[in-house]
Amino acid sequence: MELSELIRDSIKRLVPYSPGKHSEDVKRELGLEEIIKLASNENPLGPSPLAIEAICRAAPEVYLYPDPTWRDLVLALSTRFDMPPETIVIGRGSDEIIHMAGLALLEPHHEVVFSDPPFALYPLTAAHMGCKAVSVPHRNLTHDLEAIAAACTPQTRLVFISNPYNPTGTIVRRDEVDHFLAQVPETAVVVLDEAYYEYVEDPGFPQSLDYVREGRPVIVLRTFSKIYALAGLRVGYGFAPPELARGLKQACEPFNVSGIAQAAALASLQDEEQVRRSQRMVWEGKRYLYREFERLGLEYVPTEANFIFVNVGIHSRDCFDGLMRRGVTVRTGDIFGLPTWIRVTIGTAEQNRVFVEKLEEVLRQASSK
């Protein structure tokens, strides 16, 4: 017998996550001093000094298991968002809360619905649980909520909406979400994944915690990975009505979030200036990039997140290779089924300037061929 026969069919079909080449290898091979990484929507301003201090303070305690109830962090989030502590769940990144939702809610006969292209964790969760994944094509690079509601059946148990939508940065507004929630069967739980929430400028963005307060079958996800710049520590949080939140906690591994990560997240919440600085950087950066894309005649999608989806007019793999040789990494659109688009994280003013300069070089070289 082949040992691979022991692996479940739904897992065997998956392709392991490929982060691409390691930056250190790329630097060495190409003789570059620095790589500007605009591929994973991280925050290049880095974490709050308060978070770094908290990490150092928590370091000697790592011989202890962390608080499995995340008490201090839950209380701080409860105060910040005026939500009862029993509605709050903390995960090893919001990724883990997505996984908990799968474990808590999905039986193999259930269906999981999301937009195509999806955030990678949504189909992965369906596969982990052996469920059918139903992907609904985007409409004009945003969620087609009518089609998503129409794709729901009595078997649908989870619906994922990333808002803003990764990879395009578009949002669905409050009135659209209200209408959508009224159409979805009450046996389907809707996950509103708001990883980029703090970067949204549109006043029409949903007050999604109200859905949780009303006891609707909704889970709202947020994260410390993006604006708080703690991606490497892996802390995310979610809000759900108490009965659902309890189910997520029942599905959660004990001691899931390290003490260092909990301490850093807690300290980050005290530093409002770090959030404002990061917002300013992204909001100014996106306006700069819009102007530059217009100057270069490139179509782009106005964004509510810290990344922009832009049609570079050549194959995104070629654009990626050209940019990487010049020390900048982005995400190719071909993985999202949109082969001439790239997704670029909005960086510091200097990173954005270098990105535009290198993009211009790559496009000039491609047009001269």
Ligand SMILES: Cc1ncc(COP(=O)(O)O)c(C=O)c1O
């Ligand atoms: C839409 C979306 N949801 C969730 C996540 C996961 O974030 P975390 O680092 O909190 O697991 C990401 C990360 O890129 C994302 O883009």
